[in-house]
Amino acid sequence: MSGEIFRAFCRVMKEEGQVREQESMKGHTTFRIGGPAQYFLSPKDSGELAETLSVCREYGIPWFILGNGSNLLVSDSGYPGAVIQLGKGFSEIRTEGSRIYAGAGALLSAIARKAWEAGLSGLEFAGGIPGSLGGGVVMNAGAYGKELKDVLFYVAVLTPKGSREELTPDQLELGYRTSNILSRGYVVLEAGFSLKEGKPEEIFAQMEELAARRREKQPLEYPSAGSTFKRPAGYFAGKLIQDAGFSGFRVGDAQVSPKHCGFVVNAGNASAAEVSALCAQVAAGVKEKFGVDLEMEVKKLGQFS
Template sequence: MSFPAQLLSEKIKGEVRFNEPMSKHTSWHIGGMADIFVMPKDIADLREALSYAKRSELPVSIIGNGTNLLVSDFGIRGMVIKIGPGLCQIEVRGERIRAGAGVPLPRLAAVALRSSLSGFEFLAGIPGTVGGALVMNAGANGCAVGERVRQVTAVDLEGKEVQLNNQELEFSYRYSCLAGRKLVVAEVEFEGIPGVPEAIKAKMDSYLERRRKTQPLEFPNAGSVFKNPPGNSAGKLIEQSGCKGMREGNIQVSMCHANFFVNLGGGTAEQVLTLVEKVQQCVFEKFGCKLLMEVQKLGEF
């Protein structure tokens, strides 16, 4: 495949790589090569990369920290744009926090704590970025990130800036309209709730402690593989179907948390998907419930 590589590298201030192993950019450590891999340095760079891809008719995939992604063993054709350290500015004004889409969620939670703002404690243990969290409407402990969002600056696939307010984002359980509308999150304005730092810190610490006790954080994983069915817990259904410890190659249903699949070393996307199907089958046979994947598939499957 031939791309005018020189031209792209000249236009982008951030990094441009070719044949980049995606296993370096996913928390599962799984994924083949991306043809072109771009890390924009700022919003202007992001817009430049998107309009370049449009002009060159390259398919575009967006990633944040890769903590909710299953990337194909055959990799990703076209351009992958990683929204990371280049879009990492964060600013607090009163009860409002403006954060770049690349800001890690634990940093957002820490900044809110320093600013005596409550409502972000549950994000301290979620290893994604602000952009990924908005697309997934990430949540835990009865909270979801969408509740704190006021305004989003996004960029469409032609490189044009778009502003959306909370209602326009259509947040619901692990959903926002961003993916369907093919919008790239660039910056987000959040609103916190004035709080007492000691109370905010205590809540954060208790959430983190619970994660350490209940999640297999010593192995590469992608958090919950399946969404919780309405009124139920996917982890419980998987456990009660006898799937804990089930294994396909080097991918295993965690013994510690049944909705986490861990990579014991060298596991593949194909193994993950085979295990997904086996677990779905077991849960369906036992409870008549079809579990749906929360983890997003990216690349050639």
């Protein structure tokens, strides 16, 4: 059966490397953690993507759309299904007047850079977020008081029925690090941002300043998935974690960064189980000390005990 499924994927994606089996997820996540994906697929355009999803449906294979893996913790046992990373046809970025359009696989940093080069202001905050456009829209990624929602004007998605729809941001219920994209079963294909004209040197200066702030405050020297927990209303997760005494706390090689307690880092060869256990202990400690519930911002994939 597994040979038949492999061949079915290969009929859709014919180029070398587009269909892989037992692909370690360590190399596909910024945490550098994760067991193998049973299938690792890279459809190169929306036609191949739709056909890939039909094969998954036909054989009852669960699937997961991977962006840049920068908000993801993959189980040590991996994922018994198809991890689908949107391939090269999804990385185009183009400007039209004060609007910028990008494919779901384009990196936010590349889009912000293109906006700067075109003298378009509004995406400076996104220059240091290491995600793809698709993952960014799903998470409504944001930083320094701004979020994608502020500049997004349309998103093209593939619906569960396999058709392309163009939606307004309102239809996606974008909120703090949330949207309805996953619950609706949509795959983001492309999005457009409406920006303002600005001076490239001022846009660049703003991006440089934000990048310097990141380097100073965040443990960028270690693999991580950024802020591990969402910001609870009225608090900062990192401050609560620090005040609960968890700075530098470790479970194996998973560690609460002493530089920024909002980040859990992989300080060596951490396993997903270690990260998960550490997060549970931190959340329980914060709840006990301050009565505040911490909710994971990082998404988990695969089996966790």
